[in-house]
Amino acid sequence: MPNERSYEAAxxxxxxxxADLPEHPEKYVMLTGDRPTGRLHFGHYFGxxxxxxxxxxxxxxxxxxxxxxxxxTDRDTTEHIADNVHNxxxxxxxxxxxPEKTMIFNHSAVPALNQLMLPFLSLVSESELQxxxxxxxxxxxxxxxxxxxxxxxxxxxACDILFCKGNIVPVGRDQLPHIEQTRLIARRFNKRFGKVFxxxxxxxxxxxxxxxxxxxxxxxxxxxxxAISMTExxxxxxxxxSKTDGDRNITxxxxxxxxxxxxxxxxxxxxGRAPVDIATEIGMGGAGQLKRYVTESVNEYFxxxxxxxxxxxxxxxxxxxxxxxxxxxxxEVANATxxxxxxxxxxxx
Numbered sequence: 492m493p494n495e496r497s498y499e500a501a502x503x504x505x506x507x508x509x510a511d512l513p514e515h516p517e518k519y520v521m522l523t524g525d526r527p528t529g530r531l532h533f534g535h536y537f538g539x540x541x542x543x544x545x546x547x548x549x550x551x552x553x554x555x556x557x558x559x560x561x562x563x564t565d566r567d568t569t570e571h572i573a574d575n576v577h578n579x580x581x582x583x584x585x586x587x588x589x590p591e592k593t594m595i596f597n598h599s600a601v602p603a604l605n606q607l608m609l610p611f612l613s614l615v616s617e618s619e620l621q622x623x624x625x626x627x628x629x630x631x632x633x634x635x636x637x638x639x640x641x642x643x644x645x646x647x648x649a650c651d652i653l654f655c656k657g658n659i660v661p662v663g664r665d666q667l668p669h670i671e672q673t674r675l676i677a678r679r680f681n682k683r684f685g686k687v688f689x690x691x692x693x694x695x696x697x698x699x700x701x702x703x704x705x706x707x708x709x710x711x712x713x714x715x716x717x718a719i720s721m722t723e724x725x726x727x728x729x730x731x732x733s734k735t736d737g738d739r740n741i742t743x744x745x746x747x748x749x750x751x752x753x754x755x756x757x758x759x760x761x762x763g764r765a766p767v768d769i770a771t772e773i774g775m776g777g778a779g780q781l782k783r784y785v786t787e788s789v790n791e792y793f794x795x796x797x798x799x800x801x802x803x804x805x806x807x808x809x810x811x812x813x814x815x816x817x818x819x820x821x822x823e824v825a826n827a828t829x830x831x832x833x834x835x836x837x838x839x840x
Contacts, residue, residue: 501667505695508659516550521694522657524556527575527597528566531582532716533789534701534709537760542661542696544587553593554655554821555583557814560598560605564641565633580810582719585800590813596821597814598651603825607650608643610832614679615646615672623668649673653688654825662693663700684835687828702756704733706749717757720800723790730754730786735778743770751781758785761792 494500512519523543525531531540547553557576562569576597583595598605620626623645630637640647645668652660652673660670670693677688702708703715710716715733717726735750743766745752755766758781762769773780803810833839 496671498664498667501670501693502695504692508692508694512546512549512551516546517552519546519659520552520554520655520657520689521546521659521661522554522556522652522655523661524558524651525579526558526561527572527579528562529571529575529711530578530718530720532709532711532718533757533760534703534716536586536719537701538663538696539661540583540586540588542694543593546661547587547589547592551659554657555588555593555595556651557595557597558651560640561644561647564638564644565629565635576814577807577810578720580814581800581803584803584810584813585796586719590817594655594817594820594824595813596817600818601654601821601825603822603829604650604654605647606829607654607832608646610680610836611646611649611676612643614676614683619672619675620645623672625666625668645669645672646676649676652691653677654828655821656689656828658689658691659694660691661696663696667693667695680832680835684832687831687835701760702745702749702753704730704750704753704757706745706753717789719793719796722797723794726790726793727786730782730789733782735781739777740775741770741773741777741781743767751778754781754785758788761788 508519521543523539525535525539543553543555557579559569559572559576562572580595584590588595620642626637626641626644629644630641635641648669649672651657653676660673662670670691673691677691680688700708703710703713704717705713705715707713707715711718714729717729721729733750733754735754736748738748738751741751741755742748743752743755745756751770752766755769758764758769759766769784773784830839
């Protein structure tokens with residue numbers, strides 16, 4: 492029997508859930524979210540936002556957390572956090588997240604969610620936390636000392652998922668260790684105190700990791716990502732500035748021509764065409780023609796989303812109300828779960 496923690500086992504469970512979702516959406520509760528460290532971009536949209544809208548429209552109970560407390564796992568400031576949260580809600584709504592169907596809320600507004608950290612921390616060992624590959628990667632990327640919050644980051648994510656009895660989380664392969672940690676915490680709690688939490692599975696996304704405009708990982712800090720909130724002109728300027736190479740003949744070769752290939756991948760993603768076909772079509776048209784094609788394709792694709800965003804921007808009170816209502820609902824759910832946890836632990840006096 493294959494190891495339950497292996498990628499193959501996770502993929503098998505994910506495929507079974509994907510097949511069952513259209514038939515029985517009511518069986519599933521989805522939790523996912525983002526850290527408000529800047530604007531959501533092209534990679535977020537195709538990597539996760541499209542999938543969230545799909546699950547929402549299938550009738551799955553969908554929950555999105557704006558993980559504001561997790562910003563300080565590897566950063567020393569919360570200077571722009573309020574603006575980032577406001578714009579994140581704008582992006583969600585513009586991309587099709589419906590607050591009538593999806594609960595949008597933020598960490599710091601839900602005390603009972605965060606209180607789950609205390610019993611959950613008693614269920615994991617220090618060595619288990621230090622082995623988590625995501626914690627190691629985050630620490631190396633930030634150059635930060637290993638803070639207590641970064642070390643316990645996977646436990647905080649378990650609180651996020653389990654407070655609403657989430658049982659599916661859309662993830663990439665690299666995030667599976669977090670899902671495994673959450674499943675372990677849920678099972679240990681249930682074994683020690685009685686059944687409260689569900690088993691959790693990762694819903695593995697099929698979207699490949701999209702490169703930034705320079706061929707490197709897409710990142711706000713690299714300045715190589717097209718933000719959803721950009722204007723058509725800002726998008727054109729960013730694409731125009733992207734580095735290519737001296738070869739006029741356009742070919743798709745990610746290893747040897749990262750800049751050109753990243754632009755082709757970007758165009759392919761929004762048009763549904765193969766990057767090789769786009770390269771063949773442009774041929775000797777050079778980088779200038781390629782960049783024009785990418786700019787037109789991206790701006791055309793995002794035009795209706797950006798138009799909705801501009802309309803939503805006019806009503807700041809509505810954006811505030813969406814988050815306030817999401818936080819109210821999240822507190823109801825979290826308080827009920829915390830009551831169950833305290834009851835199971837014999838801590839109701």
